[in-house]
Amino acid sequence: MSNNNLPTWEVFIQPKTGASFEHAGNVHASDKEMALQNARELYTRRQEGTCIWVVKTEDIVSSNPEDQQSFFDPADDKLYRYPTFFKVSKKAKGL
């Protein structure tokens, strides 16, 4: 058997107009047209989406789960980014 694996593409679907695109899974395809068509056949047989993005898996850059703590720690000590950090008189409405 030959090993000519077609490359994989990650598939993102927008479930309805205005919504964020969500990762659905991947497909194998030799080029972007085939990737789009395969994604349509595989992930939207029941009107699951209004638009599809495909991107080659190898082009995705991901942070490393093992570095989760250090990678995200700049956000750890910045409680002032949340509205609850600020004490405001109950009489002040609409804030």
Place this chain on the structure above:
Amino acid sequence: MGHFLPSNHSSKANTLTMSAVQETAFQEKIDAELKIEAKDWMPDKYRLHLIRQISQHAHSEVIGMQPEGNWITRAPSLRAKMVLIAKVQDEAGHGLYLYSATETLGITRSELIKQLQTGKAKYSSIFNYPTLTWADMGAIGWLVDGAAIVNQQSLRRTSYGPYSRAMVRICKEESFHQRQGYEIMSKMSNGTIEQQEMAQDALNRWWWPSLMMFGPTDSESAHTSNAMKWKIKRGTNDDLRQLFIDRTVKQAELIGLEIPDPDLKWNPKTKHYDFGEIDWEEFWEVVNGNGFCNKERINNHIKARSEGQWVREAALAYSEKKQNGV
């Protein structure tokens, strides 16, 4: 998790400590019902167990297209044909979702297919039984998909994220499969005498193999213990089998079919149906390659794959040519 460790990583002792720490953290995550993702640390045995189980599941979806594909050209109406084609196409999709999930564990699609074609990887033995009449389309949808649903609903809570997400997607599609099968069975069991007999005959042939789909009883199952500890499996073979039986008995009664088990009886103490002895000898015979259709199923797969070889080659050559601007 490296930052919990002393800075000197070079000694063997530290390597051991590291994997012990990692394994503990891994199990704590599982116990807390958190999902494991592809790039997370996992024990090798967890990875191998998943590759074996998910790929076996994927192969079952793909091989499972054959017994039903056998009746597409002979469907009794255009409606029945459209429904059956859609159902079989869904099964192809299920296979692909599951191959995708397996590939996240670091094995290629062609390696997985090689394991299937050389018999190294198994698929569900149910698909080694032949489909003799149209009523078998009813029995498969109702019983085989019904049993698969029980298993798959439980697997939505599996600890491996990509597998769990594939199960959620699959479960959404499965209920149509079971309903279309039950519709065929209820139509036939309300039809002519011949149709009623065909429906009963199909139930007689598919009932016991459907119960076997859940695998050996818990006391005999080689894979249960770690799989439960790691929450790869969320229900034992026996519990899931019982759930399927309890659900199905009333469905059969409702359409006037009789389940071919003289020992089947409601047990008011356990609030479950008691049932007769499963023929495990038959089960192992089929698992070990001596079912009616084992060779035919794999030969068809090899033929389809090799006949499609030139298409994949041409598609790759075309994309290379376009990239080089020729």
